[in-house]
Amino acid sequence: xxxxxxxxxxxxxxxxxxxxxxxxxxxxxxxxxxxxxxxxxxxxxxxxxxxxxxxxxxxxxxxxxxxxxxxxxxxxxxxxxxxxxxxxxxxxxxxxxxxxxxxxxxxxxxxxxxxxxxxxxxxxxxxxxxxxxxxxxxxxxxxxxxxxxxxxxxxxxxxxxxxxxxxxxxxxxxxxxxxxxxxxxxxxxxxxxxxxxxxxxxxxxxxxxxxxxxxxxxxxxxxxxxxxxxxxxxxxxxxxxxxxxxxxxxxxxxxxxxxxxxxxxxxxxxxxxxxxxxxxxxxxxxxxxxxxxxxxxxxxxxxxxxxxxxxxxxxxxxxxxxxxxxxxxxxxxxxxxxxxxxxxxxxxxxxxxxxxxxxxxxxxxxxxxxxxxxxxxxxxxxxxxxxxxxxxxxxxxxxxxxxxxxxxxxxxxxxxxxxxxxxxxxxxxxxxxxxxxxxxxxxxxxxxxxxxxxxxxxxxxxxxxxxxxxxxxxxxxxxxxxxxxxxxxxxxxxxxxxxxxxxxxxxxxxxxxxxxxxxxxxxxxxxxxxxxxxxxxxxxxxxxxxxxxxxxxxxxxxxxxxxxxxxxxxxxx
Numbered sequence: 327x328x329x330x331x332x333x334x335x336x337x338x339x340x341x342x343x344x345x346x347x348x349x350x351x352x353x354x355x356x357x358x359x360x361x362x363x364x365x366x367x368x369x370x371x372x373x374x375x376x377x378x379x380x381x382x383x384x385x386x387x388x389x390x391x392x393x394x395x396x397x398x399x400x401x402x403x404x405x406x407x408x409x410x411x412x413x414x415x416x417x418x419x420x421x422x423x424x425x426x427x428x429x430x431x432x433x434x435x436x437x438x439x440x441x442x443x444x445x446x447x448x449x450x451x452x453x454x455x456x457x458x459x460x461x462x463x464x465x466x467x468x469x470x471x472x473x474x475x476x477x478x479x480x481x482x483x484x485x486x487x488x489x490x491x492x493x494x495x496x497x498x499x500x501x502x503x504x505x506x507x508x509x510x511x512x513x514x515x516x517x518x519x520x521x522x523x524x525x526x527x528x529x530x531x532x533x534x535x536x537x538x539x540x541x542x543x544x545x546x547x548x549x550x551x552x553x554x555x556x557x558x559x560x561x562x563x564x565x566x567x568x569x570x571x572x573x574x575x576x577x578x579x580x581x582x583x584x585x586x587x588x589x590x591x592x593x594x595x596x597x598x599x600x601x602x603x604x605x606x607x608x609x610x611x612x613x614x615x616x617x618x619x620x621x622x623x624x625x626x627x628x629x630x631x632x633x634x635x636x637x638x639x640x641x642x643x644x645x646x647x648x649x650x651x652x653x654x655x656x657x658x659x660x661x662x663x664x665x666x667x668x669x670x671x672x673x674x675x676x677x678x679x680x681x682x683x684x685x686x687x688x689x690x691x692x693x694x695x696x697x698x699x700x701x702x703x704x705x706x707x708x709x710x711x712x713x714x715x716x717x718x719x720x721x722x723x724x725x726x727x728x729x730x731x732x733x734x735x736x737x738x739x740x741x742x743x744x745x746x747x748x749x750x751x752x753x754x755x756x757x758x759x760x761x762x763x764x765x766x767x768x769x770x771x772x773x774x775x776x777x778x779x780x781x782x783x784x785x786x787x788x789x790x791x792x793x794x795x796x797x798x799x800x801x802x803x804x805x806x807x808x809x810x811x812x813x814x815x816x817x818x819x820x821x822x823x824x825x826x827x828x829x830x831x832x833x834x835x836x837x838x839x840x841x842x843x844x845x846x847x848x849x850x851x852x853x854x855x856x857x858x859x860x861x862x863x864x865x866x867x868x869x870x871x872x873x874x875x876x877x878x879x880x881x882x883x884x885x886x887x888x889x890x891x892x893x894x895x896x897x898x899x
Contacts, residue, residue, distance in 0.1 A: 347399070350382035353491070357384075357484055358463070361477055364389050365443065365464035367398070368488060371415055371457055372647070377402045378411070378460060379644050389466045400619065400642025402598065410434050414450055415457050420478050421448045425467070442466065447473045449481040453489035461485040524668035528558040531636070531661040536560035538657075539650040541638040542618060545575055546626070546661055548634040554580045557634075563616045578612060579637065588623035589635055594651050597621045599643035620645045624658040628666035636661060686801075686874045693759065693804055700758035707751050715744040760807070768803040769793055769830075772810055776828070779814050785823070787814075791830040798837075802895060805871045806830070806839060809879065812864045813841040813891045821845025821889065832897075836877075841891040847883045 350368055358366035368382040383398040405412035410431040414421045423430045424445040425438040438446060443464040451459045461481060465471060528546045536544045543561040547554035556575040563576075579585075583605050588595040598620055600606045600613050613619070618639035626634035636658045640646065646654075718741040725734060755761075762771040769791055776787045798806075810828060817823050823845035831838045853865075865881060868891070872879035877895030 347382075349491070351384065353484075353488065354382040354384035357461070358386065360484075361463050361480060362471070363447075363463040364466045365441075365462075367462040367464070368451075368459065369403075369462070370459040370492070372402075372644075374648070376405045376412075377644070378405065378415075379403075381459070389468075400644060402644040407433050408437070411448065411460070414448055415460065418450045418452050418457055420450070420482065422446070422473050422478075423448070424472070438464075444468075445473065447477060447481055449478070449485045451485045451489045451492065453486075453493045458489050458492050461488055524664040525557050527664035528634075528661050529560075531657045531664075532558040532560040535636065535638060535654055535657050538653050539638060539646060540640065541645070542641045543616075543639045544636070545579065546634060546636050547580055548626075548665060549632065554635060556580070563618075563639075576616070578609075579616070579639075580635075582606065582609060582621075582623075584621065585623045585635060585637055588625050589632060592625050592627060592632065594622060594624045594655060596646055596651060598646075601643070617641050619643045622646045622651055622654060624651070624654045626658050626662035626665060628659075628662040631666070633662050633665040633669065682874060685870075689871065689874060690801065696758040697764075700755040700761070703751050703755040703758070704761065708748060708755070711744050711748040711751060715741055715748065718744060759804075763803055763807060767797055768806060771803075771807055772828070772830070775807075775811055775814065779818060783818055785826060788825075788827045789830075790828070792832060793830060793837075796832065798897070802837070802875060802897070805875055805895065806837065808871060809839065809868045809891070809893070810841060812868050816864060817841075817843045817845060817889075820848075823888065833894075835897050837895045837897065839891075839893045839895070842888065844888040847885050847887045847889050849885060850881055850883050 354366040354368055358364065364386040366382075366384045367380060369378040369380050371378055380398045380401045380403075403411075405415070408431070410421060410423070411434065422445065423434050423438065425435055425443065427435070438444075441464070444467040445465050447463045449461045450457050451461055461484065463473070463477070463481060465473075532544045532546050535541065537560075541561060543563050544559065545556050546558040547556045549555075559575060582597075584595040584597050597603055597606065600610055600619055600621075606613070616639070618641055620643050621637065621639045624636045625632055626636060636654060638646065638654060718737055722734065722737045722741065725737070760771045760774070762774050772791075773789065776789050779785070780787055814826075817826060821843045823843035825844045827840070827842045829838070829840040829842075869879045869881070872893050872895055875895050877893055879891065879893035881889070881891055883889035
């Protein structure tokens with residue numbers, strides 16, 4: 327047989343861009359044709375597990391075998407049952423077995439009988455002194471030929487090509503996986519440092535796990551109400567070829583015993599082949615529907631606390647090796663950290679919200695007390711002082727002309743004092759709670775306050791607003807009023823400003839507030855970092871009031887460049 331041209335044909339085919347599985351399948355088919363055999367199988371030696379795993383298999387369509395049409399790729403054979411093959415791999419020597427050879431190993435002949443092969447030629451795949459696997463050629467029982475020395479030589483030559491192919495693929499895969507693994511850790515690490523949306527981080531974990539270990543489907547789930555809730559998926563199931571959302575994951579995928587064992591024992595659980603696992607035999611039918619043969623479950627642990635589980639499924643047996651499990655454990659630790667941080671943040675946010683609600687109730691209680699005292703000052707004390715002044719004025723006018731001048735002066739002074747006390751009571755009442763705020767709203771109350779400051783200081787204050795006809799929530803109105811009055815008080819006391827501008831506008835369902843002056847300014851950072859130098863807590867109070875309503879307040883100032891108080895508050899909270 328003229329074989330150089332077919333061999334060159336195989337070598338040429340290796341240069342054609344193909345996927346790894348397709349390349350091996352092409353090689354196995356061409357090898358079977360060149361050797362004029364009915365079958366060519368390429369298997370990888372898993373030395374640590376003492377098994378050989380089929381990575382390519384070609385059977386001629388012209389013959390009938392019990393396993394015709396069955397894809398053997400992924401099938402694993404324990405070498406403990408086939409000592410002759412194990413010896414071949416260790417000694418790196420070829421082996422020929424015929425089904426009727428009385429001296430051949432019985433287990434090897436039984437395998438030939440199962441597949442109905444008349445004979446097989448097995449050659450180790452060796453690269454740089456290392457055995458990587460084996461190349462097997464088989465002839466059907468109806469074939470009268472036997473293997474020759476030329477067949478052995480040809481098979482060894484092509485096994486060398488397969489070894490080179492496997493080694494190159496391994497190096498390429500290791501480089502790609504290493505780069506992808508580094509990229510995964512980098513992306514997830516950045517996400518852990520910059521955000522608290524754990525579901526987004528877990529989605530990245532699922533996607534990288536899917537790409538790194540060659541799974542058909544990966545899911546991540548978190549415990550919820552004594553069950554597990556899927557939060558991220560990657561890949562596809564056989565029953566649903568479209569990309570699957572976490573909410574569509576079949577519930578039974580998380581009910582398998584190996585998942586429960588991984589959770590309960592807090593360690594990874596691997597199912598090499600569901601068909602060989604007696605515990606999972608009742609689930610074989612549904613696993614076939616979903617399209618998986620092997621799987622691995624890795625618990626998500628953080629600070630010795632279970633926060634979830636990562637499960638990967640593959641459509642071939644023995645798909646997950648120890649390196650894959652280590653990769654999944656590395657990714658699982660990242661996912662566990664994200665979930666744990668999110669849980670801590672959620673608890674912190676709950677506590678913050680509870681504190682905010684308590685603080686808000688305290689502020690509302692204070693305002694209610696102020697309102698009550700303000701009304702009592704206005705209604706009770708104010709009316710009493712008014713009556714007192716009227717009576718004193720009546721008494722002064724009713725005095726006879728011969729009344730002593732000293733008595734007349736005393737009554738006049740008492741009337742003036744009553745008037746001053748009445749004004750003081752009114753100012754205290756307004757300071758505690760302006761009745762204009764309840765009667766006419768925020769804008770009217772602010773205009774009154776601005777007019778009062780202008781009268782006291784002689785300064786002109788510019789006030790711009792588009793809220794003239796808008797009624798706000800009482801809590802929002804009193805907060806804005808307090809911020810503006812505190813800012814004006816600080817300007818009058820410290821700023822020495824000649825230009826003051828107040829702006830209050832509605833923008834995107836938020837109130838935008840600005841109080842700007844051109845006064846002497848001050849060092850904000852120094853002031854914030856020097857509590858002992860603060861003469862009042864007014865500025866701190868303004869910021870806290872805004873934050874209690876879900877808003878924010880910023881204070882910017884520099885010596886000699888004035889001060890700006892700017893903030894936003896939501897219309898509803």
